[in-house]
Amino acid sequence: MVETLLRYRGDEASAAPAVSFAAFADAGNAAAVRIEPGDDARALLPHLSQLARIDIAFPSFGDGRGYSAARILRENGYTGELRAVGDVLIDQLSHMRRCGFDAFAPDRPISADAAAKAFATWPEVYQKTVDGRTPIWALRHRETDHG
Amino acid sequence: MYQYDHYDQAMVDARVAEFRGQVERRLSGELTEDQFKPLRLKNGLYLQLHAYMLRVAIPYGTLSSRQMRLLGDIADKYDRGYGHFTTRQNLQYNWIKLEQTPDILADLATVEMHAIQTSGNCIRNISSDQYAGAAADELVDPRPYAELLRQWSSFHPEFDYLPRKFKFAVIASETDRAAMRLHDIGIQIVANAAGEIGAKFHVGGGMGRTPMIAPVIREFVPALQMISYAEACLRVYNRYGRRDNKYKARIKILIHEIGADEYRRQVEEEFAHILTLGLEPPAAELARIQSFFADPSFEAELPEAIDRSDPDFAVWLDQNTVAHKHPGYTVVTISLKPIGGIPGDASADQMRLMADLARDYSFDELRVTHTQNIVLPHVKKADLYALWQMLEGAGLGSANLDLISDIIACPGLDYCSLANARSIPLAQKISARFADMDRQRDLGELKVKISGCINACGHHHAGHIGILGVDRKGTENYQLSFGGSEAADTSLAQITGPGFSEDGVVDALEKATEVYLAQRSDGERFLDTYRRIGMAPFKEAIYG
Numbered sequence: 021m022v023e024t025l026l027r028y029r030g031d032e033a034s035a036a037p038a039v040s041f042a043a044f045a046d047a048g049n050a051a052a053v054r055i056e057p058g059d060d061a062r063a064l065l066p067h068l069s070q071l072a073r074i075d076i077a078f079p080s081f082g083d084g085r086g087y088s089a090a091r092i093l094r095e096n097g098y099t100g101e102l103r104a105v106g107d108v109l110i111d112q113l114s115h116m117r118r119c120g121f122d123a124f125a126p127d128r129p130i131s132a133d134a135a136a137k138a139f140a141t142w143p144e145v146y147q148k149t150v151d152g153r154t155p156i157w158a159l160r161h162r163e164t165d166h167g
Numbered sequence: 168m169y170q171y172d173h174y175d176q177a178m179v180d181a182r183v184a185e186f187r188g189q190v191e192r193r194l195s196g197e198l199t200e201d202q203f204k205p206l207r208l209k210n211g212l213y214l215q216l217h218a219y220m221l222r223v224a225i226p227y228g229t230l231s232s233r234q235m236r237l238l239g240d241i242a243d244k245y246d247r248g249y250g251h252f253t254t255r256q257n258l259q260y261n262w263i264k265l266e267q268t269p270d271i272l273a274d275l276a277t278v279e280m281h282a283i284q285t286s287g288n289c290i291r292n293i294s295s296d297q298y299a300g301a302a303a304d305e306l307v308d309p310r311p312y313a314e315l316l317r318q319w320s321s322f323h324p325e326f327d328y329l330p331r332k333f334k335f336a337v338i339a340s341e342t343d344r345a346a347m348r349l350h351d352i353g354i355q356i357v358a359n360a361a362g363e364i365g366a367k368f369h370v371g372g373g374m375g376r377t378p379m380i381a382p383v384i385r386e387f388v389p390a391l392q393m394i395s396y397a398e399a400c401l402r403v404y405n406r407y408g409r410r411d412n413k414y415k416a417r418i419k420i421l422i423h424e425i426g427a428d429e430y431r432r433q434v435e436e437e438f439a440h441i442l443t444l445g446l447e448p449p450a451a452e453l454a455r456i457q458s459f460f461a462d463p464s465f466e467a468e469l470p471e472a473i474d475r476s477d478p479d480f481a482v483w484l485d486q487n488t489v490a491h492k493h494p495g496y497t498v499v500t501i502s503l504k505p506i507g508g509i510p511g512d513a514s515a516d517q518m519r520l521m522a523d524l525a526r527d528y529s530f531d532e533l534r535v536t537h538t539q540n541i542v543l544p545h546v547k548k549a550d551l552y553a554l555w556q557m558l559e560g561a562g563l564g565s566a567n568l569d570l571i572s573d574i575i576a577c578p579g580l581d582y583c584s585l586a587n588a589r590s591i592p593l594a595q596k597i598s599a600r601f602a603d604m605d606r607q608r609d610l611g612e613l614k615v616k617i618s619g620c621i622n623a624c625g626h627h628h629a630g631h632i633g634i635l636g637v638d639r640k641g642t643e644n645y646q647l648s649f650g651g652s653e654a655a656d657t658s659l660a661q662i663t664g665p666g667f668s669e670d671g672v673v674d675a676l677e678k679a680t681e682v683y684l685a686q687r688s689d690g691e692r693f694l695d696t697y698r699r700i701g702m703a704p705f706k707e708a709i710y711g
């Protein structure tokens with residue numbers, strides 16, 4: 021199966037096969053792991069420094085647990101690749117990016133152009149998340165400060 | 168009221184552009200209906216029995232006259248000349264064409280309105296007390312807190328695919344006029360012993376097939392941590408709410424299954440973590456929002472006396488107005504429940520008239536109530552008679568607030584694809600049966616609520632008298648229940664027994680009112696009598 025990978029990182033993609041969450045818990049020395057919606061992302065926190073890639077599976081786009089998993093990983097300092105895998109559609113890309121995903125392996129390929137357009141959907145954002153964007157409330161009060 | 172700045176406007180404009188593209192992709196066949204469905208639902212667009220239905224958000228039920236006028240104009244331009252105000256303080260258009268929806272949204276955006284997150288498994292429009300900013304009994308105006316939550320929840324990237332829909336209500340008085348504890352999160356703005364303002368979080372209430380009253384999860388969250396606490400509540404739900412069964416996916420089931428204590432423990436743990444992230448808007452932002460909700464320039468030393476010489480006016484005055492916090496003013500409810508009418512419907516002309524009346528008599532402001540009426544929050548007592556005459560002339564003068572004909576009814580089988588039974592014709596029959604105003608006033612406060620299916624959009628669990636439409640072997644059947652309340656004394660109604668036909672349920676309801684009249688003691692409402700004497704005497708009269 022040809023899998024298009026959209027990736028927004030400067031480093032080389034890790035070719036390591038992602039082990040399952042259960043296998044990772046057993047062996048504990050893999051560099052890439054794949055978590056399913058029901059897995060507790062927090063269990064990975066002690067191992068973040070050894071991980072170059074975490075795949076978060078979306079068996080169905082309507083199951084939003086992966087968004088929380090991604091944010092939790094980023095909030096706790098994970099800097100490796102965070103890849104959304106599975107039923108990932110264009111209309112979810114911008115929210116996923118806001119939650120810390122920086123790579124996407126959608127079941128149905130998405131062109132880089134279409135993805136770029138999707139990321140540009142929101143001129144600004146209301147929430148502070150883990151993508152470094154300054155939320156509107158901060159922009160408002162920064163403006164007032166500087167007249 | 169709140170006004171958009173260029174940031175808010177840009178967000179809504181971006182959504183209109185995004186949705187226009189999505190509709191184009193659907194019309195060209197690039198998107199299948201299955202793929203399009205979740206996208207249109209994020210924009211309040213449902214496919215109903217006969218046509219598309221568009222649900223427009225009315226944040227915390229507050230509207231300017233300019234907005235109300237546009238809602239009327241849209242009803243004329245794109246619908247059949249009317250709209251339907253809902254129990255979520257929103258407005259629904261029932262006869263919409265898919266290809267016109269981007270234009271409707273663009274029109275709405277010109278008056279700072281939208282249909283964002285009025286459906287789908289996300290945080291829905293936030294409801295509030297329809298008397299906010301006017302009520303004599305409120306601690307503060309709850310709407311700035313609701314607006315803070317509105318912005319936080321709009322396009323929230325983590326919570327767009329929750330297990331199920333998620334509804335907030337925010338109030339700030341002991342009298343609950345918003346069914347606060349029947350929401351996924353009900354917030355009461357309170358003061359602590361030190362006089363600081365904060366939010367009391369009730370989590371896990373709801374109606375639907377498993378009605379539950381939300382337990383208190385935290386007595387006091389400081390105002391400037393409210394967003395962080397809400398974030399923690401939602402994250403625990405998003406991670407652990409059930410996704411295996413759509414009927415068990417609301418947060419109330421999660422809390423019921425793991426217990427309020429365990430849910431609280433998880434939320435507190437998440438909250439402690441979230442506080443370290445600094446994602447709470449600062450005090451200056453709350454203050455900025457609050458400045459939009461400052462009192463309008465109320466006049467001082469206005470006359471208190473009202474000329475009651477017109478008896479019809481006096482009846483309306485007594486029934487449809489409540490005390491205002493400022494001397495010389497009153498709060499007016501415009502009933503959208505004329506005898507034999509469709510509860511919550513307003514014609515385009517009526518919407519425009521209400522807009523004009525708000526401009527002329529109520530500092531440009533209107534509110535939508537969860538009981539499907541409209542409020543003019545700040546009317547001078549001296550203007551009441553003139554106002555009432557205008558309302559009378561437009562079929563908006565019904566003096567039945569909280570009486571038996573002030574019925575909540577969902578759209579039911581006349582529109583809704585999920586319905587088991589019709590709600591509207593039943594509401595019409597009940598109001599016609601009790602058309603006599605003296606009889607209605609004698610019966611006093613009596614809240615009748617009708618849902619066309621177990622989803623309970625008509626709040627039947629919270630009705631003093633609740634009616635639920637069910638399907639019995641292919642025919643419409645109605646279950647009757649008594650004793651619900653959505654007020655501060657929140658309770659859930661109990662089913663009387665076997666169901667009825669449409670006419671049968673009206674008869675049964677009438678018999679119940681006779682039991683009440685015979686058994687009530689001084690000052691008791693139907694609900695009070697029911698609570699005192701229990702179901703048995705009612706059952707005997709109805710089935711005996």
Ligand code: SF4
Nearest residue numbers: 577583586619620624
């Ligand atoms: S209660 Fe049922 S029938 Fe009525 S509007 Fe809701 S889903 Fe439709």
